Amino acid sequence: MKKASAAFRKFTYGVYVVGAKHEGRTNALTCAWVMRVSHRPPLVAVAVGKTRFTHDLIAKSGAFSVNVLSQDQLKYARHFGLKSGREVDKFTGISYREGKTGSPLLEGVVAWLDCRLVGSYPAGDHTIFVGEVVDAETTDLSPLQYNPRDYWG
Numbered sequence: 001m002k003k004a005s006a007a008f009r010k011f012t013y014g015v016y017v018v019g020a021k022h023e024g025r026t027n028a029l030t031c032a033w034v035m036r037v038s039h040r041p042p043l044v045a046v047a048v049g050k051t052r053f054t055h056d057l058i059a060k061s062g063a064f065s066v067n068v069l070s071q072d073q074l075k076y077a078r079h080f081g082l083k084s085g086r087e088v089d090k091f092t093g094i095s096y097r098e099g100k101t102g103s104p105l106l107e108g109v110v111a112w113l114d115c116r117l118v119g120s121y122p123a124g125d126h127t128i129f130v131g132e133v134v135d136a137e138t139t140d141l142s143p144l145q146y147n148p149r150d151y152w153g
Contacts, residue, residue: 013146017067017080017103018046020057026091026104029054030081032146033126034066042133044113047126053085058129062117063101066131068110070141076106077144100135111138 014105025139028143033047048055058064069076095107099114106112115131121126 015069015077020064021102022057022061027085031071043049045130065103065115069144094143110141110143
């Protein structure tokens with residue numbers, strides 16, 4: 001498994017903030033494991049750790065957002081990735097609005113997707129959530145690329 005872990009560290013990823021809202025609680029986490037899975041209908045998949053607060057919000061709400069961070073938004077990646085939404089309101093002081101599904105859409109990102117959950121699949125210590133895109137917006141900004149050294153030294 002050490003060889004697999006070493007190989008996994010060579011994969012390239014974008015950096016995303018995946019969010020959800022349920023029963024008045026809004027939360028999001030930094031996520032690198034996001035991919036499109038279909039053009040028709042437009043589907044996207046996110047892998048979220050089963051112990052994460054956002055995991056439960058997605059499962060209960062039936063919706064989630066994917067916010068594509070820009071190259072100058074590393075502070076958002078750290079903010080949403082290094083704190084627990086069970087302990088703090090991660091959206092205090094953060095500019096966002098709610099999408100059609102109620103999921104949080106960050107202001108100033110490269111793009112965002114507002115998704116309705118259409119499936120979930122256990123995958124080891126994560127769940128793969130598949131969502132149909134119900135709304136989306138893009139800009140001409142360049143996306144942030146994941147580098148573990150930005151978070152773990």
